[in-house]
Amino acid sequence: MSKQKTQVIEHSSAQTPDPGAASGGASGLLGNLLHGPAARSIGLVLALAVLVAIGLITSGDRFMSSDNMLVILRHASIIGVLSIGVTFVITAGGIDLSVGSVLGLTSVVGSLAVVQTAAAESTWLVMVVVALLVGAFAGLINGVIIAYGNVVAFIATLAMLVAARGLAEIISERRTLLVTNTDFTGFMRADFLGVPVLVWIFALVSAAGWFLLNRTTFGRRTVAIGGNLEASRLAGIKVKRHIVSLYVLAGIAAGIAGLMMMGRTTSGTSTHGYLYELDAIAAVVVGGTLLAGGRGTVMGTVFGVLIFSTLTNVFTQNNMDTSVQALAKGAIIVLAVLLQQRFAVRKERKAKKQPLKA
Amino acid sequence: MLQDEKPRPLLEVHGLTKRFGAVQALKGVDLSVLPGEVHCVMGQNGAGKSTLIKTLSGVHQPDEGKIFWEGQQVSLPGPTAALDLGIATMYQELDVVDGLSIAENIFLGHEHATRGVLHVKRAHATARSLLQRLGHGNLSPAREVGTLSTANKQIVSMARALSRDTKLIIMDEPSAILDAGEVANLFRVVRELTAQGIAVVYISHRLEEIREIGDRISVIKDGQSTANNLHVAQTPKAELIRRMTGRDVANVFPERRPLPLDAPVVLDVAALELEGHFAKLSFTVRAGEILGIAGLVGSQRSEIVETIYGARKATAGQVTVNGKKLVPGSVSSAVEAGIGLSPEERKSQGLILDEPIYKNVTLSTFERFARTGLLDENAERRAAREQIEALELRPADPERPARTLSGGNQQKILLARWLVHGTKVLLLDEPTRGVDVGARAEIYTLIRRLADAGTAIIVISSEIEEVLGLADNVLVVDDGHVLAQRTATDIDEHGVLDLVMKGSAA
Numbered sequence: 001m002s003k004q005k006t007q008v009i010e011h012s013s014a015q016t017p018d019p020g021a022a023s024g025g026a027s028g029l030l031g032n033l034l035h036g037p038a039a040r041s042i043g044l045v046l047a048l049a050v051l052v053a054i055g056l057i058t059s060g061d062r063f064m065s066s067d068n069m070l071v072i073l074r075h076a077s078i079i080g081v082l083s084i085g086v087t088f089v090i091t092a093g094g095i096d097l098s099v100g101s102v103l104g105l106t107s108v109v110g111s112l113a114v115v116q117t118a119a120a121e122s123t124w125l126v127m128v129v130v131a132l133l134v135g136a137f138a139g140l141i142n143g144v145i146i147a148y149g150n151v152v153a154f155i156a157t158l159a160m161l162v163a164a165r166g167l168a169e170i171i172s173e174r175r176t177l178l179v180t181n182t183d184f185t186g187f188m189r190a191d192f193l194g195v196p197v198l199v200w201i202f203a204l205v206s207a208a209g210w211f212l213l214n215r216t217t218f219g220r221r222t223v224a225i226g227g228n229l230e231a232s233r234l235a236g237i238k239v240k241r242h243i244v245s246l247y248v249l250a251g252i253a254a255g256i257a258g259l260m261m262m263g264r265t266t267s268g269t270s271t272h273g274y275l276y277e278l279d280a281i282a283a284v285v286v287g288g289t290l291l292a293g294g295r296g297t298v299m300g301t302v303f304g305v306l307i308f309s310t311l312t313n314v315f316t317q318n319n320m321d322t323s324v325q326a327l328a329k330g331a332i333i334v335l336a337v338l339l340q341q342r343f344a345v346r347k348e349r350k351a352k353k354q355p356l357k358a
Numbered sequence: 359m360l361q362d363e364k365p366r367p368l369l370e371v372h373g374l375t376k377r378f379g380a381v382q383a384l385k386g387v388d389l390s391v392l393p394g395e396v397h398c399v400m401g402q403n404g405a406g407k408s409t410l411i412k413t414l415s416g417v418h419q420p421d422e423g424k425i426f427w428e429g430q431q432v433s434l435p436g437p438t439a440a441l442d443l444g445i446a447t448m449y450q451e452l453d454v455v456d457g458l459s460i461a462e463n464i465f466l467g468h469e470h471a472t473r474g475v476l477h478v479k480r481a482h483a484t485a486r487s488l489l490q491r492l493g494h495g496n497l498s499p500a501r502e503v504g505t506l507s508t509a510n511k512q513i514v515s516m517a518r519a520l521s522r523d524t525k526l527i528i529m530d531e532p533s534a535i536l537d538a539g540e541v542a543n544l545f546r547v548v549r550e551l552t553a554q555g556i557a558v559v560y561i562s563h564r565l566e567e568i569r570e571i572g573d574r575i576s577v578i579k580d581g582q583s584t585a586n587n588l589h590v591a592q593t594p595k596a597e598l599i600r601r602m603t604g605r606d607v608a609n610v611f612p613e614r615r616p617l618p619l620d621a622p623v624v625l626d627v628a629a630l631e632l633e634g635h636f637a638k639l640s641f642t643v644r645a646g647e648i649l650g651i652a653g654l655v656g657s658q659r660s661e662i663v664e665t666i667y668g669a670r671k672a673t674a675g676q677v678t679v680n681g682k683k684l685v686p687g688s689v690s691s692a693v694e695a696g697i698g699l700s701p702e703e704r705k706s707q708g709l710i711l712d713e714p715i716y717k718n719v720t721l722s723t724f725e726r727f728a729r730t731g732l733l734d735e736n737a738e739r740r741a742a743r744e745q746i747e748a749l750e751l752r753p754a755d756p757e758r759p760a761r762t763l764s765g766g767n768q769q770k771i772l773l774a775r776w777l778v779h780g781t782k783v784l785l786l787d788e789p790t791r792g793v794d795v796g797a798r799a800e801i802y803t804l805i806r807r808l809a810d811a812g813t814a815i816i817v818i819s820s821e822i823e824e825v826l827g828l829a830d831n832v833l834v835v836d837d838g839h840v841l842a843q844r845t846a847t848d849i850d851e852h853g854v855l856d857l858v859m860k861g862s863a864a
């Protein structure tokens with residue numbers, strides 16, 4: 001892990017003497033775009049391109065049709081929203097294994113008869129608020145146990161993974177609750193400008209996540225804590241409070257994903273989101289966020305999610321075995337990470353050959 | 359003395375160059391080390407000393423240049439190659455594994471084992487004799503390294519260097535983390551080693567030390583050798599400084615101005631206690647005053663400032679800043695009240711190594727630059743650049759990751775952090791550790807200028823001379839007790855040491 005980290009660092013140090021990046025201001029922004037996360041995404045773009053090419057070769061027009069593109073995006077949207085939340089937690093050096101279960105729990109609570117009755121009497125936004133609160137509350141518990149109870153994040157969220165699933169089963173009595181509020185399902189299943197609302201939500205959450213991570217003090221705190229927790233604490237950052245808010249954020253993301261799931265399936269059940277946490281973590285890591293913390297990229301996560309959903313699509317188009325698909329997924333995770341490291345090393349070598357500027 | 363003989367050099371280096379990306383760290387360095395000598399390598403922060411020794415220990419590969427070992431040209435593709443030749447290195451940043459025992463650390467990578475089964479008893483016996491040789495027979499080989507003080511971790515690192523058949527030990531700023539007593543022990547060990555014919559390459563920014571322990575000196579400036587094999591006894595201090603910096607630096611402490619009688623008390627520490635460390639600690643620091651805390655390693659100096667700052671939770675007592683009571687154990691309450699701490703261990707406590715300089719400089723102020731939660735990175739860059747200029751931080755590029763800076767320049771980042779927005783109370787734990795002569799004078803001047811502007815400052819340093827030269831008043835502490843409080847001009851280095859000796863005897 002640490003070895004991988006150093007390589008990446010040398011690579012970024014090799015590019016920073018770029019005068020454009022150094023002089024700050026507008027050119028600094030440009031420098032960031034050219035050398036920052038965007039440049040690191042080259043491997044991801046390549047991987048996605050290869051998958052698209054395979055799709056084209058194997059199923060041609062059927063794959064490239066705009067309908068199919070939307071299928072890929074819609075498929076990506078729920079895991080995508082979940083992954084954006086997880087990106088923040090991992091960037092800060094934590095992990096959240098519970099997001100899939102919490103998704104299931106929010107979908108169950110959001111579909112409860114009481115909630116739906118209340119929604120029918122006023123507005124379907126009641127369901128939204130309830131689901132988000134449930135997600136936030138689960139995240140709050142995670143965060144408090146981790147930050148103030150000093151329990152390792154892996155264990156605390158593993159416990160939440162089990163407990164949230166259990167609670168969802170108790171509440172739903174292991175039954176599937178139907179979402180009868182047609183205003184809600186109508187909204188979630190609608191298209192806007194020819195693009196499904198689910199995809200719009202994914203796009204909005206991604207944009208908001210990117211902004212939050214790169215442009216706000218919240219994002220700076222997140223990266224700082226992941227980079228060096230003790231230094232951040234000694235610099236006066238309220239580390240514990242921030243860690244709690246990160247898990248709350250991941251919980252809210254799970255709540256949004258739960259709502260999307262309720263819309264797509266018109267049901268709430270404890271099995272929703274089963275094993276989604278693994279897909280989310282895989283997407284985040286493939287996207288280039290360091291599992292050790294200190295570096296995170298929302299854009300990379302979006303690519304990671306798209307890669308996996310394109311892969312699934314290519315396999316379904318060709319009626320291939322889901323076991324083979326799982327095998328391919330595993331291979332992609334390893335390949336993508338290896339590829340990123342390769343790029344980092346090559347860049348550094350290239351920079352070395354450049355003549356020295358006095 | 360050595361200079362009269364003409365033995366074959368143990369190690370010879372010709373025209374070494376090394377480039378990191380666009381940074382030319384070494385531009386042509388020569389070095390020649392004789393068996394049994396203490397060869398000092400000097401140079402300013404970022405001159406390339408650590409890079410040089412890392413190429414000699416196989417960590418970095420030189421781009422050009424030749425290395426000769428006992429007359430034979432060699433290449434050092436990795437650390438093991440260097441170790442096998444007999445070159446052991448104690449790095450500037452200690453590289454011991456906290457979770458392992460002393461013995462396990464010493465034999466890391468060359469364990470006593472038969473078919474993978476460790477010989478624990480033999481390892482412990484060998485470790486014990488190595489520790490004895492280093493004057494630390496009291497340390498148990500089974501003790502976990504994480505529980506040791508920094509000085510003792512260094513002893514472990516040295517024992518590891520000696521655990522092989524070593525002919526050359528390279529020490530990168532070993533004294534930076536030691537106090538006067540520990541340095542004396544280090545020198546005793548070094549003399550013992552050289553008497554056995556082992557050569558030592560010694561890096562330090564402290565000229566007095568080099569005068570005491572060194573035989574010959576080589577100077578590097580901006581990655582290039584500017585002098586080789588100067589004899590210590592025949593080279594005046596001023597010449598060394600000129601060769602290092604290219605100019606004359608008067609290494610004096612800035613003038614003190616008499617404190618105005620009506621200077622208000624800014625920091626009030628009342629009956630502060632940290633259980634197991636110190637108790638009933640009371641003192642005040644007034645606006646414009648520099649209070650020095652002098653003491654040996656283990657005197658709980660760092661614990662005292664960390665408790666004032668809230669990084670450790672006081673078990674009793676009260677810290678007050680300008681009449682405002684601080685919440686015990688809350689760093690943010692201290693920072694809000696206007697206290698800043700530059701911690702002792704810059705890598706683990708101070709810096710985010712992978713982040714650029716400017717983000718490290720603004721780590722405690724980025725919120726103040728921001729508007730309604732939105733970062734203003736350009737304002738941060740501007741502020742950082744101002745501090746880079748003021749402190750002559752090199753390279754003067756706010757975008758450089760902190761990891762790639764030399765040790766002294768990393769230290770300057772930490773100072774810069776608290777200069778960005780005026781702090782009322784500045785706690786400086788070893789502010790010049792690993793900082794070169796030229797920059798030291800600048801940092802002293804800067805600290806004094808801050809005090810003159812009304813900041814209350816506490817300085818901790820294991821160099822007693824520095825505490826006495828810089829501070830207005832001095833607290834002499836030992837094992838968490840204040841032995842004396844004096845005006846700095848009323849006491850000298852011997853006086854401080856006497857107090858400590860008497861204090862420990864009592």
Ligand SMILES: Nc1ncnc2c1ncn2[C@@H]1O[C@H](COP(=O)(O)OP(=O)(O)OP(=O)(O)O)[C@@H](O)[C@H]1O
Nearest residue numbers: 378383403404405406407408409762763764765766
């Ligand atoms: N891994 C790296 N990547 C990029 N630049 C580096 C790296 N390591 C060192 N440098 C640069 O090489 C130059 C020499 O650094 P070095 O650490 O050798 O200095 P030094 O003489 O040991 O200084 P100090 O006295 O502060 O320890 C500096 O400009 C530093 O920024």
Ligand SMILES: [Mg+2]
Nearest residue numbers: 407408450765
């Ligand atoms: Mg160095």
